Amino acid sequence: MGDRVRSALFANLTSRNVLQDANVLDAFAGTGALGLESLSRGAKFATFIERDPTAAKTIAENITTLKLQNRAKIIKTDVANWTKFAKEANYDIIFADPPYDNLQFSTVCKLAKYLRPNGLMILSYMSGETAPNPNGVVVVDKRSYGEASLVIYEKIRLSGSKPGALSAFWFREKFASFYSL
Numbered sequence: 184m185g186d187r188v189r190s191a192l193f194a195n196l197t198s199r200n201v202l203q204d205a206n207v208l209d210a211f212a213g214t215g216a217l218g219l220e221s222l223s224r225g226a227k228f229a230t231f232i233e234r235d236p237t238a239a240k241t242i243a244e245n246i247t248t249l250k251l252q253n254r255a256k257i258i259k260t261d262v263a264n265w266t267k268f269a270k271e272a273n274y275d276i277i278f279a280d281p282p283y284d285n286l287q288f289s290t291v292c293k294l295a296k297y298l299r300p301n302g303l304m305i306l307s308y309m310s311g312e313t314a315p316n317p318n319g320v321v322v323v324d325k326r327s328y329g330e331a332s333l334v335i336y337e338k339i340r341l342s343g344s345k346p347g348a349l350s351a352f353w354f355r356e357k358f359a360s361f362y363s364l
Contacts, residue, residue: 184307184331188328189220193220195335196224196303201275201303202225202226203224204225205221205226205275205276206226206228207221207226208230208274208276208278209230209232210277210280210294211233212232213235213280214242214245215238222249222254226254229251229255230257232262233258233259273297274297275302277297277302277304278304278307279291280307281307283309286312289315292315292318294317299338300340303336309331309332310327310330310332320336320337322336
């Protein structure tokens with residue numbers, strides 16, 4: 184993800200006031216920029232998933248340099264493999280920024296189950312592609328920035344699922360702007 188897109192993304196997340204004390208998953212971490220930026224903006228903890236040993240080493244060095252060892256963890260595997268053994272970790276924010284030459288949308292869809300209710304999953308993908316529709320989440324924002332597009336999904340509970348669940352009225356009110364276009 185380029186600097187311009189990352190800057191716009193974090194402006195969006197800051198306006199939503201979701202970063203403070205968040206538990207973040209940076210899937211397909213690469214340089215770890217998304218997780219590290221989250222930590223710098225008040226996230227409580229970041230987990231980085233990165234299969235490339237060189238990239239994972241760079242993330243580890245940056246975590247040490249920034250003295251974030253007690254607020255970060257690196258898992259050295261690919262995301263598809265991680266979803267096979269990961270427990271329900273309940274993340275507040277999941278960043279999914281897979282390589283554009285291998286978007287792995289089926290793997291991205293599996294990540295949604297690791298979100299807490301009202302948690303956000305942000306997918307970065309190549310403009311012109313069709314973003315997937317993972318089960319259990321709704322699209323709350325979608326934007327294009329030249330060759331890159333971002334979609335933000337939110338995990339919701341429908342009424343009747345558990346105490347404190349969101350009502351159908353809340354759902355209609357929250358997404359009324361999408362239906363009035």
